[in-house]
Amino acid sequence: MLKILIPSMFMLLTTWTSPFKQLWSTILMYSFLVATLSLTWLAMPTDTGWFYINNYMAYDPLSSPLLVLTCWLLPLMIIASQNHLAVEPENRQRTYISLLISLQIFLILAFSATEMIMFYVMFEATLIPTLIIITRWGNQMERLNAGTYFLFYTLAGSLPLLVALLIYHSSMGSLSYLSLTSLPLTCSNLYANKLWWMACLLAFLVKMPLYGVHLWLPKAHVEAPIAGSMVLAAVLLKLGGYGMMRIMIILDPLTKELSYPFIILALWGVIMTGSICLRQTDLKSLIAYSSVSHMGLVAAGILIQTPWGFTGALILMIAHGLTSSALFCLANTNYERTHSRTIILARGLQMVLPLMATWWFLASLANLALPPLPNLMGEIMIITSLFNWSFYTLILTGLGTLITASYSLYMFLLTQRGPIPHHLILLEPSHTREHLLLALHLLPLLLLIAKPELVWGWTA
């Protein structure tokens, strides 16, 4: 494990000391090496499930897929940012890469934390590089507003979490994951206990995001540069899901009644944000709302607290991470050519960029959860566990699946098929770099069809 973390830290050193001409290729090679090494985490030989590095860092079948996703994403982010950073002066390029790498380090520490407080500190720590990436390198004037919304929504949710963790610590003595299973807080129906339950969950619900508190997400995703959008969609949202799964253990007896409104809110959000997607004119905004929709399903799956629910949530998180990131990369290829995010300005691309249309096709199919892709696996497991909880959720989830399929197809058809608009006279042909980027996103997704046990989590 340390052989992943320490090279990541030294990658920071490498960004500042490599000669400028070889900066990008060096960093890319280095990060690919780290990513390949991280694949060893997926092999789980131990029987307790926990695999220890030292007293403070460990990983298990729940965190290892997320860790591998994080490490895999760094080279992809670097490939994606190469183009738009090429015009910047040298130091700023190095700073940007350093921000991405430091984000990676914090994420690795967050996912491998054994204490809830370490997880909390790292959870907050990921906010700072992301904020700097969004506000400094975003492209539109609204990025300042987006950064503020992002920071304050997340912090307003997570400060009560800090207090709640400290309360738990002072009454139970330890916040280590190992002992969490044996120390649930005694259930009494005091109002204060309900507030404590709420405080524990709010941070993760805001991060996921849940439908009612999701306003930061479209802003942040749209205004961020490509690497920022990629990492936000793929990994940072999953921090919320991961945190929720970890903390569910101690919240147990209360969750049976208290989670009711949140499950309903999450499912309602699936439908609402799906419908919003159907009316979007901004491509990145469409993908951002589709993220909210998928994560709403994940939130519902986690709040149900059944093995199938957790497994489905984890699979959907990984699959959605890869798919959403791929969609943002595709949107970025459009943006780099037309410098606009409006969908209708860049239509009919299949005529002009046919190879890219393949990737659009695959990514859209993945987004609408086509079998045998893992997206479907995750969604079906969550829908089944929700159905087991209550028959009526089938209406909401079925409708949600229908709307997801329709907006994914809408996005595909609008960008690819149909006549090319007359104003598109000069579009650069697709770069090999872009093809590589998308292949690297979608290849793991396709490979996961063959061995989904890697991302099942503990329960299966």
Add this chain to the structure above:
Amino acid sequence: LLFAMGLGTTITFASSHWLLAWMGLEINTLAILPLMCQSHHPRAVEATIKYFLTQATAAAMLLFASITNAWITGQWNLEFMSYSLPTTLVTVALALKIGLAPLHAWMPEVLQGLDLTTGLILSTWQKLAPFCLLLQINPSNTSLLLILGLASTLIGGWGGLNQNQLRKILAYSSIAHLGWMILVLQFFPSLTLLTLLMYFVMTFSLFISFKVNNSTTINSLSMSWSKTPIISSMVPFILLSLGGLPPLSGFMPKWLILQELTKQSLAPLATLAALSALLSLYFYLRISYAMTLTMSPNTLLNALPWRLPSNQHTLPLAITT
């Protein structure tokens, strides 16, 4: 003059007799007054007068409280204040001296009238003497301290929101941080000292950075990226550290204070204090936007002479478990 100020604070540190402590505080005040009105323009003189009045009131209240204590208990020792009236009076007097809400009204105006260096001395050095007294008297009036603390964090947060003069923003940030320090005073006094020291380091680096850029409003800060690019890239970290974001060092005092408060079953208070820190975070964020995260149009790259002050950066990312 500087010697006199140092002398004043040291006398207060070393004193165990109330009269001596009061004398130290008075020497401190008198020594800083000429420093404050050095520039002779009306705003500085006005600030000096306001400062003198408030500090004199506080010192008089202090003297009165110590005499009452001497009357009741028959001794002048600092540590043995056992009656509630003198203790409360002393707490309120010292709160006026350092600028806790609701006795904070003088702070923004006074700081605005001074130049940056004198303002620095005012917000850091001048707080040492009253704090040493506060730590020694073992205040036992729980609700008073908690109200002072919470009000300070809230007022420090809300007051700074509408400002664009840097010195006023620093004044409100000072009020907010003092609020945090007072919150934990009766439970874990070492944490008060820790917070005080961390606050000193962060404010010191912030004042010095503003001094190097010679800027006193947020708008003039936006040119700093061309004058001192390295400092401009460090300042957001200092500001976010003041705001208390992990993993920067400014998070540590907040975390420990929240931990202490929850252990004392004051969890709702802890939540309120934590959320009020978000208010001040907003204006720190706004400053860092103006300074680093956006680039204002600038035609020339000014190669100004580099002054190398001792810039203590609080960058060691305190990753603690």
